[in-house]
Amino acid sequence: MLAIVDSGERKAKALSIGDFFFKLPRQGVLVAYLFALCFSAGVVLRMIAGSPLWDALVFGGTEGILLLAGPALIAAVLAPPLFASKRTLKHFLFIATASSAANILVLLAGTLSVRSLGMELLNFVLIGNAIVFIVWFAACFFGLGLGLARSGTVALVQPFLDVAVMFIWARFGFFATALDVGSPLLAFVKILLAAGVFLSALWAVSYVINAPAKKNFGISTVEAVVLFFSHWVRGGKGLEEVLSEFGEEVETTIGAITFRRKNKSIKSVFVVPYVHFGPFGNLGGSEFPALISKDVEARLGAPTLVFHGTVNHDFNPVYSSSESLLTNAVIAMARRERGAEGRAAFVSDPSGSVAGISFGTDGFLTLSLAPEGTEDINLAIGHALRYKAQAVGFRHALLADRHNSCTDGMLLEIGSPAYYKFEDAISSMSPPSAASQKPFRLGIASASLPFTREQGVGAMGLRVAVFEIGGKRSCYVLVDANNALPGLRARVLSLIKRHGFDYGDLFTTDSHSVNTLSGVTNPLGLRTDEGRLLSAIDAAIHRAVEDAESCTASFAEQRVRLRVFGANRQSELITAINSTVSVAKIVAPFVFVAALALAFLLLAVI
Structure with missing residues (x-):
């Protein structure tokens, strides 16, 4: 039986070459x-x-x-x-x-x-x-x-x-x-x-x-x-060709939730690609959150939120050009409306480690161990948790890793106490009955943050989603970053509570585009001006609340073939x-x- 594996020491040794870089x-x-x-x-x-x-x-x-x-x-x-x-x-x-x-x-x-x-x-x-x-x-x-x-x-x-x-x-x-x-x-x-x-x-x-x-x-x-x-x-991408020599072709999935207004126009798209946004800089999938959101928004005319799926570095895309495969899949899923659901209910376990929204029998579930350290959840564990969600009644279950508490760098593995915490949390919930679900309203706000990659923020910037269901409200604050300091997350939660929300949390995309000269870790809050960031989040929450309107949601998933690092190849490379x-x-x-x-x-x- 495997347990949580601490790979922090090996990562630090391998990436200590970053210490030689300076401006x-x-x-x-x-x-x-x-x-x-x-x-x-x-x-x-x-x-x-x-x-x-x-x-x-x-x-x-x-x-x-x-x-x-x-x-x-x-x-x-x-x-x-x-x-x-x-x-x-x-x-x-x-x-x-x-x-x-x-x-x-x-x-x-x-x-x-x-x-x-x-x-x-x-x-x-x-x-x-x-x-x-x-x-x-x-x-x-x-x-x-x-x-x-x-x-x-x-x-x-x-x-x-x-x-x-x-x-x-x-x-x-x-x-x-x-x-x-x-x-x-x-x-x-x-x-x-x-x-x-x-x-x-x-x-x-x-x-x-x-x-x-x-x-x-x-x-x-x-x-x-x-x-x-x-x-x-110089930002050259020639290294991708070298990485491809020990990569492998895989088939993974990408999920999308398309929200539509009453007039059927697209309000927003939530995207959960089961690929990892690494390895660093502009290589491979590092810039995918910004690239996918930009391309989808340009083609659909709707704000797009790209979440971190339950994957780890084994699923780092080798080529940055693979972004087009994922974007095309999102566009295809968003343009074919089927099974749109206009009623929803909030779902959560008592600890809040698993929380989300049930749209009929389709569930958008988010995972976090915060304030404990939360690191990547590998694809096998993600699938096991999705199957558990389906076993308790969810037809579709899109799982997103909030990736919002950077502490000891522990990785989640099958058999660890943290895994069973997630499994037990999902086992304790099920889709609320149709009678208990209510019409929902969704508000979206976007902002390009005044920070550089060296300061821990990627090009997608900030997205805020506000849900109103049956008199209760939740707020998702999504930042294009690679994890966040627990102290910053606590201040974001306080800000959300001051706005009167019943639930809310900070999410990051796990974009490794911010892992530039800063070395192994560059979480949100380490080099970020918290005052300016919280001010931007506060303003975005106000705009999202004002933007709220009645919507429907439709779930879709599609398989995509692309070349990735492969199972355990990163640890072997390290x-x-x-x-x-x-x-x-x-x-x-x-x-x-x-x-x-x-x-x-x-x-x-x-």
Whole structure:
């Protein structure tokens, strides 16, 4: 028997790569960093060499600006127009600054060696420029996805300029400098040889870390990393093709409730797709709530609420283009009216863990363990609970996960106490008799919220649905987000109660479009201005109440075939990523140190 599985630790390890992502400063700030770094380095290098402070400030600072910062800045400025016009100058300024920092570390080590061991500084200058090359190459190839040829060409610019400027300054400068390369042609050849050693080391590391993914999925980790960075930097979707290689074709369902006014025009559509809205960013199904609602609203002219079905990451669509399959199914179901029901009743178990509305014998049931942690409910459990609902008398049962309490990250599995809590709750209810059901009124309000994805809100924004049945009222507040902090949910519930509703709750779509630079979790309320959000919800509730009118409801479900990650493939991928990271942590430093020693040895014998 399975129990609740805590996958939080494995997720955190796998997605800790997100910790390496951050927003770059403005171009002017990066230039300031570059000049400050190189000026300081020039001063420190002069002081280590024995110069007094004033001489170090004047001459060392000048060397740092002209010989280190100058070539780096020119290389960064030349890169966008010559090699990658679609990439911004900001990215190349950051690479130039990072490569200069690496170069400075080597020069500091060289100056200390000259001072204490009497070693020659020239080889350190050449090795430093070889490292500049490898930093540029790795950043352009892995981070910006420029390909081998362009990455190699871009990476040569700063070392070439370094050699040229040092040679010119040594011959025509106003004062002598230790940063002399002698023959520029010979120096550049030596830099290329040392860079070749580092490239071989990079290839060796790539070969080793490719092994786990190649064995498990038949995909290249290096290719996946390149496309992964391309996605983060530019929103590219090439990673979908890699993901499709270990995905599988499945058949799932999508449910829709079409609400019509008395004149038969469509008032609103509730959509419950049994696919997961992940994995992250704009890949796969991450943006489906916004895309589906936008397309359905454009074609039907009615506000659309997209809920989170009882599915987990196994049902992440591989392709974002699969959205059209789901949208077409919704349109087809909405346009064929059959079995419209104009009477309804609220249903709920005493704890409220299962609550919804019965339209005749059709039930829209919503699930949540809040304020306890509530995470994804896998498809098998969802089907088991739907069958239980049908067993107690519901003809159709659409189950939506409210996904509204982010705490410990527990996943629901068959046999857990939480599963039986849901099962017992559904067993305790049944469709109210026809005589006890009353005509209902529905009001809808929509709002685009003033928040970014980094702040936890997706493009669908806010939807509010208000139901009035037999003198009682309920309010559903749906936000395009990936779960919510319990404290925020409590404040939303208080707001709903102040409006006089008998029942209400906060729902999120579980959209992983908000999982961008923020890493593993980015629930509603973590980076969201609660005051502005609650104000927007309050205004939307007012509009929804004013919008209420008599309606009928018709249920429909349709099967859809699409390609998804597949059963347990995400956990397997996480394991492969963890293996890759573990291997890289051991192998990469060893290989780099060996390559550094080999490069120095190679230059020493030439």
